[in-house]
Amino acid sequence: MVFQKNILIILLAVTILGVAVFSFGYLPKNSFAFGLKIGSQEIGGLSFKEAKTKLEGKVSEFLESKINFTFSSKDIIETIQATPKEIGVNFDIDGSLEGPFKLGKPSNNQGGVGPGLFFQNLKEKFFALQGKYNFPVKADISNNAFEEFLTEKFGKYEIYPKNAEPIFNEKKLDFKIQEPKEGLLFEREKIIEEIKGHAQGLNINDIHLALKKTLPAIDLKEAQNAKEIAKDILNNSPYLLLIEGRVFVINEKLLGNWFSFLPQKKGNQMKLSVSLDEVLIGDFLNEISDSVNIEPQNPVLSFQGGNLKIVAPPKSGKTLDIKESTKKIQEKILNKETKIILSLTKAEPDITGETIKELEIETLVGSGNSNFAGSPKNRVHNIKIGASKFNGVLIGPNEEFSFNKILGEVGPIQGYLPELVIKENKTIPEYGGGICQVSTTMFRSAVNSGMEILERHPHAFPVRYYNPQGFDATVYLPSPDLRFKNNTPGYILIQSKIEGTKLTFEFYGKDDKRKVVVKGPYITWAKADGSMGTKLYQEVWRNGKIILQKTFLSSYKSPKLYPVQRNPLD
Known part of the structure; x- marks a missing residue:
């Protein structure tokens, strides 16, 4: 049991x-x-x-x-x-x-x-x-x-090793070898592994940093080999860059500064490769490109009788292919080929006869004018040249218009004559005096067309050519400038015309049902010495709602503060 x-x-x-x-x-x-x-x-x-x-x-x-x-x-x-x-x-x-x-x-x-x-x-x-x-x-x-x-925190304690390297001497047109030097660096891989080890256990531990002697990667012998290769290429100068019948010479001094020596690992050894700096070559090509490039030209357009017409056909252009030409220069010179044909790229205009309908230019959006009656002969001459620069200009949707950019250089080469301008608290003669008549008219046209004004500056003192005061815009290269944005859904075509002493700019584009209201300019204060202040209001309406509203304030000093100087250019 x-x-x-x-x-x-x-x-x-x-x-x-x-x-x-x-x-x-x-x-x-x-x-x-x-x-x-x-x-x-x-x-x-x-x-x-x-x-x-x-x-x-x-x-x-x-x-x-x-x-x-x-x-x-x-x-x-x-x-x-x-x-x-x-x-x-x-x-x-x-x-x-x-x-x-x-x-x-x-x-x-x-x-x-x-x-x-x-x-x-x-x-x-x-x-x-x-x-x-x-x-x-x-x-x-x-x-x-x-x-x-x-x-950032500890780099000040490190000393980077210096490789032996050929350095070009412009005076001697030769290379000098830079002596190698040891460095002191933190052992980054070791520190990272230590931090990772702590992180894997979610442990916070202090990290002690220590510098370690670091040898340069390139010794004197390797640098001497690179020098001999570079010297051999240099002694083969000059190298000729050929393009469209033009020749640009690369001499020893220019080429010597282009050489670049970069450490590269080949097998178990570090070698010093000989190359040419693509940035320096690109800078050189950019410098010569202005004399090589042929910019494409959009057709010259005119709005006549309710229709957009081509006055002059578009033209293709050519531009220097910087990237491809840089590659060619590197390859050819390193192979000691002395003649190098640079690469060109065909550049087409933005607008052609086939795409003209896409511009949607169908009506007069707005216009502005000014009167230069009483202007001296030189001033009238400059106004006509300046206004012609803007006739036929096209501004794309949301594109920014810069008066100074389109105007370009102003001097005797461009056909301008000396006339009075406001500069350095004086009224002095300079080539292109009177251009502000053009910029003032452009400003009025842009405001009346409902454009979004991005930059505008009033004159220093009231100028009779720009009555009513407060509706002017001064310009001077490179600044101040007159800038505005095309805020219509289509292109804007600018047309200029001079009738007697009246300059007019007309803005043609797409009818987006806008209504522009301009109030003023109003004089807000004035003194006996001719100084004054003004206000100008711009409102742009569509479908009963304001889509743009801007106030332009102007403050003018007394004309007496800007004495007229004798014309030293006469």
Whole structure:
């Protein structure tokens, strides 16, 4: 009886143990094994979502914690704090959890659970329960962010090694070898690995920075080899750049400054390659491009009788292909070929006879005028030349118009004569005097057409040619300028005309149902010495709503402050 009772007790114990072992082997299915840690954080028994939330919180705390970076030498000790976030530490939380989550569970590709897999799961869970699994958090660090931090905060202590390198001497037209020098640099890779190791355990530890002697990559022998190659190419000068019947000479002095020597790894050795600086070549080509390029020309248009007509056809142009020509120069000169044909690219005008309908120029948008009655002969001459520069100008939708850009150079070569201008608190003669009659008329036309004025400057004192005062615009190269934006949905065509002493600009474009209201200019104050202040209001309406509203304030000094000087150009 006693024996049977003992047998029952043993069987019951074995059954309970078996159930416990069986349960321990398979549970929990949707959570991490008990006792499992990631980054020293206990996540056993948590679901994937719960573990992720917990780990995200700990990671967030870690990223905002302070790390002490300390550099010390004989006479210097400096400590600077930075958060892991500031130096570019980042984490892959999902990736950190995926592997540990599978611990103690059958793999997804298993059709069933055999005894071997069961006991493997049991073993993994048992070890986890004993605290034998503490997985690292997957961490990385942005090299750019860390480099920026290290250079900004501690870069002053580093001495970069200097490679042996040929340096061109313009006077001797020869190369001198720069002696190599050792440097002192921080071991960046080692520091980064140390930070990553701490981050994987979510541990905040001090980082001690130490400088290490660093040898230059290029020695004297390698620099001498590069010098001989460059000298051989240089001695083959001059090199000739040929384009459209023109020749540009590259002499020794110019070429010598183009040489560039860059360390390159070939196999297990560092070599000094000989090349030509593409930026310097590009700068040279840009300088000569103005004398080479033939700009394309849009057709000259005129709006007559309600129709847009072509007065002069469009013309194609040619431009120097800077990128392709730079490549050719590098290849040919390095191969000691003395004649190099530069590359041209055909440039087409923006507008052709086929695309003229797309301009949507269909009506007069607005106009403005001014009267230059009483102007001296030279002033009238300059006004006519200046106004002609703007006849037929096209402004695209949302394009910015610059008066000075279209006007271009003003001088005797362009046909201008000397006439009075306001400059340096004086009224003095200069070539192009009277151009402000043109800019004032352009300003009035732009305001009356509802254009958005971006830049406008009144004259220093009231000028009788610009009555009514307050509706003028002064210009002078390179500044001040008159700028406005074409705020219509189509192109604007500018036409100029002079009838007697009246200059008019007409803006033709698309009818977008705008209504422009101009109020003033009103004199807000005036003094006996001729000084005054004015206000001018511009309103642009469409469908009963204001779409643009602007006030132009002008303050004029007394004309007596600007005495007229004798014309030294007569």
